[in-house]
Amino acid sequence: MKAYLGIDVGSVSINIVVLSEAGEVITGLYLRTMGRPVQVIQEGLRQAAEYIPPDIEIAGVGSTGSGRYLAGVMVGADVVKNEITAHAVAASMIEPDVQTVFEIGGQDSKIIILRNGIVTDFAMNTVCAAGTGSFLDQQAARLDIPITQFGDLALQSCQPVRIAGRCTVFAESDMIHKQQMGHQIPDIINGLCEALVRNYLNNVGKGKEVLPPILFQGGVAANIGIKAAFEKALGKPVLIPKHYDIMGAIGAAQLAREEVGNGATKFKGFKITGLPYRTGSFECDGCSNVCEIVEIYEEDKVIGRWGSRCSKWDII
Amino acid sequence: MSKLTFPRMGESWRAFKMLLEDLGNDVVVPPRPSKRTLDLGVRYSPEFACLPLKILMGTYLEAIEMGADTIVTTGGVGPCRAGEYALLHHKMLKDLGHDIKMVVFEPPRIYPFNFIKNVWTLNKNHTSVRGIIAHIKRGWRKVQALDNTEKLSHIIRPRELSRGTTTKVYQQVLEWIDCAYTTKQIIDAESAALEALRSLPQHNGQDVLRVGIVGEIYVLLEPASNLEMEETLGNLGVEVERSMFLTGWTRDNTWKDTTERKTVTEAAAPYLPELVGGHGRDTIGNTILYAKRGFDGIIQIAPFTCIPEIVSRTILPRVSRDYDIPVLTFFLDEQTGKAGMSTRLEAFTDLMRRKKRSKLGQGSLIV
Numbered sequence A: 001m002k003a004y005l006g007i008d009v010g011s012v013s014i015n016i017v018v019l020s021e022a023g024e025v026i027t028g029l030y031l032r033t034m035g036r037p038v039q040v041i042q043e044g045l046r047q048a049a050e051y052i053p054p055d056i057e058i059a060g061v062g063s064t065g066s067g068r069y070l071a072g073v074m075v076g077a078d079v080v081k082n083e084i085t086a087h088a089v090a091a092s093m094i095e096p097d098v099q100t101v102f103e104i105g106g107q108d109s110k111i112i113i114l115r116n117g118i119v120t121d122f123a124m125n126t127v128c129a130a131g132t133g134s135f136l137d138q139q140a141a142r143l144d145i146p147i148t149q150f151g152d153l154a155l156q157s158c159q160p161v162r163i164a165g166r167c168t169v170f171a172e173s174d175m176i177h178k179q180q181m182g183h184q185i186p187d188i189i190n191g192l193c194e195a196l197v198r199n200y201l202n203n204v205g206k207g208k209e210v211l212p213p214i215l216f217q218g219g220v221a222a223n224i225g226i227k228a229a230f231e232k233a234l235g236k237p238v239l240i241p242k243h244y245d246i247m248g249a250i251g252a253a254q255l256a257r258e259e260v261g262n263g264a265t266k267f268k269g270f271k272i273t274g275l276p277y278r279t280g281s282f283e284c285d286g287c288s289n290v291c292e293i294v295e296i297y298e299e300d301k302v303i304g305r306w307g308s309r310c311s312k313w314d315i316i
Numbered sequence B: 001m002s003k004l005t006f007p008r009m010g011e012s013w014r015a016f017k018m019l020l021e022d023l024g025n026d027v028v029v030p031p032r033p034s035k036r037t038l039d040l041g042v043r044y045s046p047e048f049a050c051l052p053l054k055i056l057m058g059t060y061l062e063a064i065e066m067g068a069d070t071i072v073t074t075g076g077v078g079p080c081r082a083g084e085y086a087l088l089h090h091k092m093l094k095d096l097g098h099d100i101k102m103v104v105f106e107p108p109r110i111y112p113f114n115f116i117k118n119v120w121t122l123n124k125n126h127t128s129v130r131g132i133i134a135h136i137k138r139g140w141r142k143v144q145a146l147d148n149t150e151k152l153s154h155i156i157r158p159r160e161l162s163r164g165t166t167t168k169v170y171q172q173v174l175e176w177i178d179c180a181y182t183t184k185q186i187i188d189a190e191s192a193a194l195e196a197l198r199s200l201p202q203h204n205g206q207d208v209l210r211v212g213i214v215g216e217i218y219v220l221l222e223p224a225s226n227l228e229m230e231e232t233l234g235n236l237g238v239e240v241e242r243s244m245f246l247t248g249w250t251r252d253n254t255w256k257d258t259t260e261r262k263t264v265t266e267a268a269a270p271y272l273p274e275l276v277g278g279h280g281r282d283t284i285g286n287t288i289l290y291a292k293r294g295f296d297g298i299i300q301i302a303p304f305t306c307i308p309e310i311v312s313r314t315i316l317p318r319v320s321r322d323y324d325i326p327v328l329t330f331f332l333d334e335q336t337g338k339a340g341m342s343t344r345l346e347a348f349t350d351l352m353r354r355k356k357r358s359k360l361g362q363g364s365l366i367v
Helices: A037-051 A068-075 A083-094 A133-143 A147-155 A168-180 A185-204 A224-234 A244-260 A270-274 B013-022 B035-044 B051-065 B081-095 B112-122 B129-159 B165-179 B183-198 B217-221 B229-235 B246-254 B259-268 B280-292 B307-323 B339-359
Strands: A002-009 A013-020 A025-032 A057-064 A100-104 A109-115 A118-124 A214-217 A277-283 A292-298 A301-306 B003-005 B070-074 B101-105 B209-215 B238-242 B297-303 B327-332
Touching: A002 A037, A002 A068, A002 A083, A002 A244, A013 A037, A013 A244, A025 A037, A025 A244, A037 A068, A037 A270, A037 A277, A057 A068, A057 A083, A057 A244, A068 A292, A068 A301, A083 A100, A083 A109, A083 A118, A083 A214, A083 A244, A083 B339, A109 A185, A118 B339, A133 A147, A133 A168, A133 A185, A147 A185, A147 A224, A168 A185, A185 A224, A214 A224, A214 A244, B003 B051, B013 B129, B013 B165, B035 B051, B051 B081, B051 B217, B070 B081, B081 B101, B101 B112, B129 B165, B129 B183, B129 B229, B129 B238, B129 B246, B165 B183, B209 B217, B209 B229, B209 B280, B209 B339, B217 B297, B229 B238, B229 B297, B229 B339, B246 B259, B259 B280, B280 B297, B280 B307, B297 B307, B297 B339, B307 B327, B327 B339
Parallel strands: A002 A057, A100 A214, B003 B070, B070 B101, B209 B238, B209 B297, B297 B327
Antiparallel strands: A002 A013, A013 A025, A100 A109, A109 A118, A277 A292, A292 A301
């Protein structure tokens, strides 16, 4: 049986999906990147190889996320696509009529507007990471609350507390101020959820027409406090797909399926989990740009280079 | 003898160098903005000033290291703080102990005497008025040749068969124009340059998308400040048309508004009837004109905290809706990582391509 592999290498998590020909998730993995994408990709593939039934043959691979090029050269991807396209594709698979996608991940948040199945507009957070998963993680750690309970606590709030959402620095100092005034933790957390939603709709969603069905995906969708805040702010239902946290990888797998068609895949096989990978870097002195070139080696062979402003180092 | 330098904006330095040398000056060509330029600029500039102020600060410091002691630059009128930058740079450089001279050109139609006085200062050879006019005309022709060549490179790049050939040839032909001196030589070099670009192997360009670039002048004109966005787009198969070139800007600011300028202002009027400083109104007007010409998308680029562009960015969603044209905005600051920008540009290209194909009724909606 044919199946397709999708890999989403994000700042906070790496997701690996094995998708059947029918578009069903056979295996879906969510692993923390922990700053070591190479090792985690290898570890993820090792786990994926264990989970999948023996009669499955990987017929295509797609990678996405900020580490898509890295993953692409490591595994031999057939398609390397940006996360916006990948998320839009996955959302359309789950909900063909989808008109709006909210995606909030570790470092960035995006809004995608679709009409009649095609992306007509999108936006990503620009200069600030306020309202993304990393900030919620950080605040959960500061309050010593497991991030998984964050949403439940927010729902227990009975008194509104206003937190500034424009910038994480403002948000944090506001939270501390409110906490020292004696407000309850659930109220503060709820205030934070509302602030993040306000900032998201105002900054990322600026001027966009948010029409239902609305899909909310990315790691932050696990937080029911944020979902509730979205619904309150919009007055419309927000749907969370079953595989909300691995949608990018699902989209990448689907794109690989379309890319490969009946052709052959470039996938190197699960054997790469055992290969040694290392990275090195050097400064190019070809011009005044002094680009920092990063190289990745598979065994002793260079398989990819990044960081060059010109095409001098593109040929491997 | 004093050594002159000036702000670097794209390739125009080649013409400025020639003009200033013709008037008998010793010229220090500022280096292309690099990481070091940015580091120097950021270190000595106010934190919340915009990127052009910081890059220019770094550029001036580098030029001073190379021996420059006089800076020739432009001032400005209207509600954009860039008009104060010459003064601010002068003060900051003085604070750092650099005793430099600043020659600041204000728009000549408002300050004709400033113009005459400055030309007088720069005229070291005591060239006659007629001679000066001839030098300026020739320099002007060179700027035009440089602009025309750059414009053509934006059209050829997305159509090239072998990735990178346009950029390579473009770098070569710039040298030809650089070496040309007389008007005839400049015209000949320009024709040869255009011909060299045109004769590159190209595909039929069926799938090429057209994008209009609007925004603030400095980040539009200096590729090093916008992470070579135009080249990146060309490599993605996108033909770019930039709304601003030095030739156009200079014409609008020396004598009177050109017809183009009036058309832009008129187009912007229903959305933004006021001058908001910088090029805010032009951003709106040009977006509308590009949409009317059937472009596939618009990219606005601006320095972070640029007020005129913030004003226009707030208006652009409405223009985008009314004219059914996608708009993507980038605010640029000191970040040199290109990943975020590449992701957005790739996604934007996907979006435009799908939209175009669905309009043409071609099968697969997924690129």
